[in-house]
Structure formats: C-alpha cells, structure tokens
Amino acid sequence: MVRGTALFFAPTSLFVLVYVALKLNLTLFGFVAAHLITNILLWMFYALLVSHMYAKISLRFDMVLWKKLLLDALPLGGSVMLRQLALQMDVLVLTWLSNLTIVGLFSGPYRISTALRIIPQALSTPLFPLFSRTAHYSRERFTEIYQLSVKFFLILSIPIAAFFVSWSGPILRTALGRKYLPAIPAMQVLGIGLIPFFLSTLFQYLFAALGEQKRFFVSTCTSSAVRLLLLLILIPTLGLIGPPIAFLCSEMMVVGIWVLQLDRLGFPSRFLHISWRPLLSGAVMCVLLFTFSETPPPALRGGIAIAAMLLYGSLLFASRALTSEEISHVREGISFISPFIEAWSKRLRRNP
Template sequence: MIAKLKKITAEIGFKRYFKNTVWVFGGKVLQIISAIFIGAWVARYLGPDQLGILSYSQSLIALFLALSTLGLNGILVRELVNRPEKKNVLLGTSLILQTCGSIFLMLLLVYFVYSFEENELTRKIIIILGSATFFDSFTVITLYFQSTVESKFTVRINIAVLLISAFVKIFLILSKAPLIFFVILILAESILTTIGLIWLYTNKGLTLFNWSFSKKIAKKLLKDSWPLILSGIIVSIYMKVDQIMIKEMMNTAYVGQYSAAVRLSEAWYFIPSVISTSLFPAIVNAKKRSEELYYERLQKLYDLMTLFSISIALPMTFLSGWLIKILYGEAYFLSGDVLSLHIWAGVFVFLGVSREGWILSENLQRYTMVYLGLGMICNILLNLFLIPGYGIIGAAAATLIAQAVSVLIAPALFKSTRISFVMMIKSLTFYSIFSRITLNKEIK
C-alpha cells in the first residue's frame, strides 16, 4: 500500500496539482491572517462608525458585483481547459465583457448614491470602491493560470500586494490618516494586482496585444453564464443584505459593530472549500464501484464538516467577548454577542459547501438557485422583523436561520434532494458518527 502511494505521489501530474493546491491554500491562509490581525488593527483605529461606512459601501457594491464579473469565471476556466488554442480570443472577449459589466455597475452605483445617499463621504467611498471593478476585470489572467495549473504565480502576486498593503495600512494608522486614505488603498490594491498580473503574463512570453474580441464567443459565454449572474446576485443579496438593512434601519456605527463580528465569523469559510475539493474526487470514484460506498463516503464528508464547524463554533461562542475585546477593543462591545451567534451559521455553510459536489455529481444544479432564493427571502423578511426589536443580534439570528433554511430545510422540500436533508440530520445529531463507532465495537 505504501509503495503504491509513493508511486502515485511520484507522478508528475499529482505533484503539479498538489503544489498548485498548496500555493492556493497558503495564499488563503495569509489573507485570513492579515484580515484578522491587520484588519482588526484598522477596525480598532477607525472605530465602529467609520468601519460601518466602509463595510456598508463594500456590501452595497457586493450586492451587484455579479453584474461586473458576469458569472464568467468558472466558465472561462472550463473553456480555457477545453480549448487552450483559443486562449487569446477567450481572454480578450471575457475582458471586454467584464469591462462592459463594470461600466454598467458604475452607472447603477452613481444613480443610487446621487438619488438615495445623502452623506457625501459615503458617496465618494462607493464611487472609489466601485471603480476598482474595472481593474478587477484583469483577473481573467488569474483564470488563465488557473486553467494551466500554475496558480502559484498569481498567488505570489497576491501575496506581494498583500504585504505592501499591510505595511501601508500600518503607516496610515501610525500617521492617523483619514478613512478616505484606506479606501484609496483598496483601489490601489486592485491597480497593483492588475499591473502584477500583466507583468506576469508578459514575462511568460505572452502578450495582451494578441487578445481579440469575438461576438460569437461572447454570445456563447453569456448564454452559459446568465444563470450564474442571477445566482451570483442572489448569493450577494443573501450574504450582504443584513449590513445594508442595519444601516438603513439603525446607523453606520451598528454596521461597524456587526461587520467586525462577521469578519471573524466568516474567516473560516475557506476550510470547507479546501476539504471538499480534496476529498470529493474519491467520493465520485466510489460511485463507479457502488452506490452504497458512494453515499457512505458522502456521509463521512458531512460528518467531518459537522465536527470541524462545531469545533470552531463551540469555543468561539464562549470566547467571543474576550476575542473581540483583544482584537477590536472596548468600542466594539456589541460585536461579541453577534459573533457568539453568527459563528453557528458556519455549521450550515460547511455542510452547504460540501453538498455542492454532490449536486454537480447528480446534475441537480437547478435546485441550487431555489435554495439560495429561499434563503435570501427568509433573510430579508427576518431582518425586517428582528432588527427593529433586537438590533444587530436580530440580524445575526436572521442570518443563522436563513442559512439553516437554505442548506438544511430547502432540500427536504424536493424528492430528488431529500436524501441530502436526511444525511445532514444524521450528521448534526451525531447519529451516523455514533452508529459507526458502535458498529466498529461490535465487529471487534
């Protein structure tokens, strides 16, 4: 068995994918570390009110960000893998489409801020942050290297920009710079990343001047991506509408308190993606051998996600107040209670991410938008009822319940996906884990 494992790991293909995964994972970890520590220092410096203005502006842009990316990312990678000889026209067409999407997004933002937003500073921040989407269109270069399993190069660019940004943020804090400087820095990060990606692409002997636009390919890409645009908007509303509603129903200081907790709560969300990506090929291969083995492995994945998420949520529940005080300071005294509740939404996020592979494997993607739509509607309605009475604690409760509806309850409504509901219940009640332990004892 050991000899076989060594043979597999010695293969060039395996080493290539493994190294690529390690680089991507390492980049994510560094981003999380920076977000927690440097981000907390920035939040402590800005205070709840200014952080609230920044978080509200970012959430507003995120609501319609899918109009800028046009849901093309996954589709572009697929096309680049399947038709590498068409890379110049695929990349050029995608860049033009996303740039047009960014223009449309900016027009919406300008209309919104000058029609509904009275605060001049907030207006400026939204416009500056929105303009970053033009430069983000060049992430098509990142997708090219992703398709060639060379993400380590783009990760290095991201790490370099991350380090530069971290040092500049520290300088701005020590210099007592105003909020607008931190906003400009976010735009500068996008510009630096774009410059780095273009340099990387040309350094590989390639050139952007060979890129071209094809109306035929544009129609095909948009035909494939429009469901993803819609689902992307739904996801954004689902995930960010709480901060928008807190600002409109309360004020930006409460948005700052809430977003400080959410940033810590969501910092763990990259874990299920990494685990599922690594383990799901083995689950799919099991289906070729038997349906029983396939679902047995899927159940084990759900069990693993449940244990991981609860092992994070449980200590965070009791340490949330202390952690918020250490990282953010006394000014964020309300964030601890929000974190202790919001962290449990991660249990459903972990399970939901692990289910995505099964949805694709069973060709049940049509249900995903229904789940997300139900979660979005639930979140909006609950926020309307809970925020007036319970403030940002109510918003956290709304998020938790909406996640439970989207991930756990919604699959029970349809016969084709009901098995997912049953398996998740077995994981959440530890029934499958205890059954496996009992069975192993009986065998021994």
C-alpha cells in the first residue's frame, strides 16, 4: 500500500509540474526543474514515512560511512548505468553509420520493444528482499528461488517473443502504419532478444544479494564492449538488422556468463532442464500464430491470440513445466483476488 501511494504520488506530481512548466513556457529548464522537484518530494515522502513508522533518522556528516557506501554502490551502480547506456547505443551507432531513413525504420520496432522492457524490470525489483534474505541463511533455498525466478521469467517472456516473431507485420501495420513494414526482420530479432533480456534483469539483484557486485560489473563491461564491437561490424554490412543481432548476441552472452558465474559459486540454474519445455511450447505457439498471421478481421485475430495463449499454457501443463509445488505457489500468489471478487459480489447483491 505504501509503495502504491508513492507510485501514485510521483507521476501525479510530475504531471502537475510539467503541466505548469508548459503553461508558463519554461521550456527545457521547466522540465528539468519538474523532475528535480518530483524526486525531492518523493525523497521527503519516504523520509517522513520511515521516521513516522519505523525510526527517527537524523541527517549527519559521516565521511567514512559515505565512502564505504559509495564504494559498495559503484560496481552495481556502474553496471546499471552501462546497461542503460547499452540500450541507447544501438540508435546512436546506427545514426552515426547509416542514414535517417534506416534510423527511422529501426526506431519503430525499437520503441515497441523498449516499452515492453519495463515489465521484467518492474517484476524483478520486489524479488531483491527475498534474494537478500535467503542468500545469508540458506544456500539451498536461495538456489531454489533463483531457479524458480529464472523459470517464471522465461515462461513469461516466451509468448511475448512469439507474438513479436510471428505477428511482427500486423503489429507494425496496426501500431505504426505500412511505412514501417520493411522493419519486420528487425522486430523479429528484437522479439527473440526479449527472452534473454527478461532473464538478465534478475541477475543484478542476485549478485547484489550475494555481495558479488564486482563480478557483475566486469561481465557487464565485457558484454557492453562486445555489443559495441558487433554494432560497428554489423551495421555497415547488414544495416537495419545489425543492431537487433548485436542486441540478441550480447544479451545471450552476458546471461550465459552470469549463469556460469553463479554455477561456479555453488548456485546451479539447471537452465537446460528448466528451459526446454517452455521453449518447445513457445515454438508450437509460434507455428499457430504464423499460420494465421495475415487473418484480416481484428476480432478473429484476437480470438487466435487467445487460443495461442491457451495452447501455450496447455502445453506447459501437459509437459509438466511447472511442478505441483510451483503451481501451489502461483495459486497462493493470486489468491488475494478472491476476497475482492467476493466483496464486490456482496455489494452488488446488496445494491441491485
């Protein structure tokens, strides 16, 4: 509830401040000030909340503590900054090595895939406290949660990738218009790259929970350098398709490095055992979507999409991709819905 209040407060205040900046014609300075004031207000909100609900914390100068916190934060913070920079590297290098037409075509599917990247980032953040607690008292429990998280993010990402690969044409035509249809191959490769990207969002929290931020930083630097090298090699020869291939290869490489590093630390992922059933189910789903990729009526296409998702879920269930214990965890996770449904049903019966 507290986090929900903060998530509502921050965008609302930002919207109001940006609106005021536009009305007062404050241009770029107004936008920067709006973001700065919003962050200050959010910090004050959290400070008041902590002091009121938990403990009063006084601000003090402690250079030794600040230095320690800064040094501890640099590897992980630097890695996150590199990851964010790498997401913008594709467009920057493509702009440098090609023309505006190719950049414009690439920006269409790139914007769509970027919007979907928020999903794993939002889902992985709440897992950090769980990773942190289990990493310190039970290696077996940490390994179990690690494997379950990888499986969940894999199962979640595969149907999204299937729609990107199979229905890239209809998606681009509907969302951006026919002029973006030459970008279909780029969107298909970006869709495949979403699978390792979804998985990659977990590892910053896994390494932070284990206190292995330096390993994470070194591997992130390596993958970013490889991505830049691939961009410089592929764009002059492949043009529009170069950045998606660089994205896919670098994400696959860095996830592979992180999986191997955790395995050497004593936390095996059992990735092949976990992944083959969801990947096979996703391939069958792709076949169905490809078969009806050019079905004109939107209503029929929506029905096919639902049927494809049901087929994917049925194949996961039939292949026993989820154990009975994991299914029970999912049921517990969604059990909060039933009280709300029951409460609203009572209200409707009371007020016909």
